[in-house]
Amino acid sequence: MQLTKHDFSASIAGRIRRDWREWLIFLAFAGPNVALFAIFTYAPMVNNLILSFNDWNMISSDKAWVGLQNYIDVFTDSQFSRIFLNTIVFTAASVTLVLALGLGGGLLLNQKLRGRNAARSILFSPHILSGAAIAIVWIYIFDPRFGLIYAVLHPLGIQSPNWLTDPNWSMPAIVIVYVWKYLGYATVIYIAGLQAIPGDLYEAARVDGAGAWMRFRHVTLPGLSPVMFFLVLTSILSSFQSFDIINIMTKGGPINSTNTLIYHLYELGFINFSIGRAGVIGMILFVLMFVVTLLQLRYLDRQVNYA
């Protein structure tokens, strides 16, 4: 059992081989993902940053470096503040509604009700439909003179608003469609979260004399916090990027009333072909989402109870 010089060098060689092997394993597992991210996320992001300092129409062979001009153009555009505000309003309204109604739906459909599975499927089904198809159907539903909403409101003597041609109603209309599409998804995630809360916690609370509200407040809500955190994060990010419904239903109109940053990006880049200014909007969206994610990780994560 004595170490000879030969054995010693062999063990070093063995270690190097082992290190090498670990690297290979690491590469084998992480490499493809890193490569995909690098090619399809990081490179375009860097490219976008560069484009945002250029004046380019996408066909011309020469891109002109214009420094901060695109940023100045975007921020001094008279419609920009409205578009920015639209984005915040749309995101706040749709995320709040999806989370609140989703919680209600989740609590309801977690009960032992007859037809529960059917109800769950019906609620979830809009989520798997394409946004474009949903948008087209809702254009008909919203029609103030023969739509479904008209048919419901008319007998009650209520006049249906001009949902899609009235700038005061177009944003609520878009939010309704978005919430309808994503509600089922939130509900299903909530149900999963509810079922993960151990039943003995409720029993213990009951033994301690906690009523329904106290049980909800002190057992259900803390138990759901990881799920809620996940939903807040993903719904904010996805509503920032909601494009299909807006493009089909209103194209940002009327009068920019439903024009959000992501639609404005499309408009600048692919209708006006001002790629530089579209790049600026891309950077604004990136910074916004980055900040939202950071804030959430920093503050919300602390409130989350990973039992």
Place this chain on the structure above:
Amino acid sequence: MNKKVSRRDLLKGIGFGIGAAALAACTPAAPAATSAPQPTSAPAAGGSDAAITYWGFNGTLGKTEDDMVTMYHAAQSAVKVDRQVQGSYEETAQKLTAALAAKTAPDLALLSDVWWFKFYRAKVLMPLNDLAAGAGIDGSDFVPSLWSEGVRKGAQYWIPFARSTPLFYYNVDMFQAAGLPDRGPKTWAEFDEWAPKLLKKDGATIKTAAFAHTGAASYNAWIFQGVIWQFGGEYSTPDFKIELLAPDSIRSAQFYQDTVDKFGWAVTAKDAQKDFITGLTAATILSTGGLTGILKDAAFKVGTAFLPEEKQFGCPTGGAGLSILTGTSTEKAQAAAKFIAYATGKEGGAFWSQNTGYMPVRKSTANSDSYIKYFQTYPQTKTAVDQLPKTRPQDAARVFIPGGDQIIGKGLERIITGKENVATVWKDVTAQLDKEAEPVKKDLIALGA
């Protein structure tokens, strides 16, 4: 020991696997990069002399176009047309832009009135004079105003194909019920007198509007181009001086606002064509391109008329034409020109126009026997052809400034739907148009135009 070796072999295998995958991922890119400059040099397939790729219409218009291509293939075998659909005018232009960057552009593309100029500015459209002459296309046979729109510095870049004008559409049954004559109004003042008789309300709710405006998404700036001229105004001069703040231009927009606000007989429709077909409006102004569809779908008698006048008559041309891309080989460009000759000519062109409502772009097509018979059957379709000599090409601000159509269109929405002060809005729009016009002016100087 054996086990250890086999594991190492396994890892080696994985390593090679990754390398191979990486190589595999690279290989398709490499030849694409080298062959990119000659994307169209591939030999013609299918036994024909030349096969060309054409990006054309979508939807029902696309189906009619498919039928026309089938007829073309039956009539000759030298040229094979592979018609592909990319979407609306906007989507076609977007994809063409991307395809040019990727060197996968088609040989022939359908470009709308507001798009072809962008590609001309980028120098990716082929001058067509020699090709057209070679394919037997006689420029003098075309309606002169349409033909000349595609000319820059004496060269033809855009050949009229699916060309349209706005038309005044009215519901003859409703006009009769209101005791009105079976014709369009001569002037807007006359229509203002008629409108209250056509309007049907349920309390404050308009059940049937006398007139329906289109929104920015349905090219309201194209329809309004005629109206602003009728009032004596214009969007801009040919050299991009924006004229929206001229008194007559303001007056025209004020009138549009009044129709909804003050007179209360017009509405802004989500889809004016649908509203007209379903009887939700008694009249509207829409493209001739929708005429065949409207005649087919409407359950009432449809009337068509010239646009109403105010100070004068005013009506723009519109629609789309065909352009050949510069990346195309001579052989394919010649084949594409032959197809253009067919698609605008007596057989293909007549079939196309009669089945869509677009105007016959060649005089010989409009005068052909089949057309004379067609006019007798559908007299509504003759209105556009009669109106055509009175039309003129649109103002530079809408068609040559990038995004000009939507900038003006959204301004109109602010005026009609948002009830904003006309002068305030036109001032904003003027500033925007001025700014977007700068690069165009620069390019035009560079192009020596």
